[in-house]
Amino acid sequence: MITPVLLCGGSGTRLWPLSRKSYPKQFAPVWDQGTLFQRTAQRLSGRDYTAPLVITASDFRFIVAEQLQEVGIDPGTIMLEPDGRNTVPAILAAALYLSKQDPDALMLVAPCDHAFNDAEAFRATVQAGVPAALKGDLVTFGITPSYAETGYGYLQLAAEPDGTTPVALSRFVEKPDAARAAEMVADGRHLWNGGIFLFRASDILTAFDASAPTLVEPVRAALEGAQPDLGFLRLAPEPWARAEDISIDFAVMERSKNLSVVPLSHGWSDLGGWDAIWRESPQDEKGVATSGPATALECENTLLRSESDRLELVGIGLKDIVAVAMPDAVLVAHASQAQSVKKAVDALKKKSAAQATQFPKDHRPWGWFESLARGKRFQVKRIHVHPGAALSLQSHNHRSEHWIVVQGTAKVTIDGKEELITENQSVYIPLGAVHRMENPGKVPMVLIEVQTGSYLGEDDIIRYEDVYARS
Structure with missing residues (x-):
């Protein structure tokens, strides 16, 4: 059995104004079939999986509990971070917690703001990584690239993948420029880094001891000092504040030798911007996607989305445009600038506009x-x-x-x-x-x-x- 470890933080800037600091994108209704968090929890439930361990911020604890209840999932533990410190402290806290119950517990670490079109194919891909994890490998899942994306990190494989069989990882590659991204996609030995990991608790703890020993003491102390709070487990803030704010790739994975990658090629998206939402949304013959009370006239390759039943959004003659209307804010951007939404949020913060961080x-x-x-x-x-x-x-x-x-x-x-x-x-x-x-x-x-x-x-x-x- 695999224990899902659901990482549930986020700053809520890339899908503003639908997503905000007070209500990050994993909790927002991006589509009608539940929130991204709910769909992740459902995808990692049922056969093969135990109750999930959710790690989130204190401000989101009741949202997490409520959304899990809505889809009929009972969490094993909801662990509360005193403040966000990237992925390392959260994963380490989960490993220490699970190792107390079973040192060889299998952990599947997954972000909660990604989309997968084929849940059964994802389940099968995870199972393909289990034998490697049981023999001591740290397994990550690489996404077969469909285009030369410059916004993702890449995984360089030791050999060309042959389906879902684990392949040894040569190295992590930082976000490339356009030319380098095109080269990596063409050579067939590079995958997008999806940030999803499978390993035994004992193996990742061994990796921490070898590669990042200074992180272990403060996180262990935060877990030992944790207090129950209305069914949540609140980590101790003082030792937690001493833990370095760093990603798992930099702290551990890039320094480890026992790494393997399972290719994943089944409709994945990290929904990292409105351009990704447009790509994953149903479109008409002219590439127009609408949501809510929105009407498009003579538009092409455009996303029109209204999140208020009192606000009718109308686009006329638009091409390559993203328009998102909320009750308190409207975003209009060229699709090529979808990754620049964070700049708008920063500008609103400088104006002390509540819309920068507060959800309606x-x-x-x-x-x-x-x-x-x-x-x-x-x-x-x-x-x-x-x-x-x-x-x-x-x-x-x-x-x-x-x-x-x-x-x-x-x-x-x-x-x-x-x-x-x-x-x-x-x-x-x-x-x-x-x-x-x-x-x-x-x-x-x-x-x-x-x-x-x-x-x-x-x-x-x-x-x-x-x-x-x-x-």
Whole structure:
């Protein structure tokens, strides 16, 4: 049995504005068949696999738990990084954790923001790497290149691959220029580096001891000092901060001799930009892909995507254009500049624009909310509360609130008095009142909240009780 180790971090810049720091692309609904994270978890479940070990940031912990629950997957462990430190500390923490249960546990390390068109072919490719991993190799999976990509690293093989048989790895090649990329694709002995690995916990720990011994102590201390937190495992922050921020390729793989590669040639994409989304999306005869309420007239090789049912996106006479519309931001770019979206995010950060990092929907452990309108002394929100969930018992120093239930039933507590508020009913929360809303039903509860006051920031909250242990 193989334990999937799902790496679930990310800065959310390459698919802005759909993906942002507060909601990276693996959690966003890139397509209708679930999020990339959900599709990864489903692909690495069932026969051959144990429950996954997920490593993510504290801010994403409830999103991870909720999205796994939606697809019926029970994680073995959700491990929380105090801060993102590239792939090495995360993989090392997973290996140390699993080795306590079984030193020879097979680990499949996988990013959660890649797409595969053929899940069964991927499963078969992973199985082709198992014999090499069981004999002590560190196995990586190389993607058969379909064009000369300059945005990926490459794997140089010791021999030309013959299908799915593991091949010895000669060396890692950094992202090449266009001419070198064309040469490598043509020679048949180079594969894209997919960042997916298979090995026994004992073997990768041996590699760490040999190639990166200074990393082991802080990560081991962070794991030994880890604390359970509402079903999550929170790594200790102080030793974790001493771990070097470095990738697994630089720290270990490039220095190891027992490396083998299994070729993977079944519809892989890392979805590293809107150009990749366009390539992987259904297109008409003119190469036009649309999503959501979007209409294309006389366009060619263009992606039009609207993420709001209230916003109709129309393109006329466009060629080689990417246009993505969110409720709070719109991206329009030439397809050749799709990899430059990060520059736009950096420019927005310099302007202190909230859209640079904050997703329109603010996801919380109990559900989510979004701002519908805002003025100098008022704000209107839509609040979605999951069945059985409850917000914290709280009060505000600077605002009062009006709640109008538009779906389901809310159990409302105001200064110790409880009442049920059903659809089309409303309630007023005076400034300073100690209050809570809960969803006692079996369907989502949705309400419209109108805030009025001198300050409407999310930090104007005094919490008295919280089932999610937030301060």
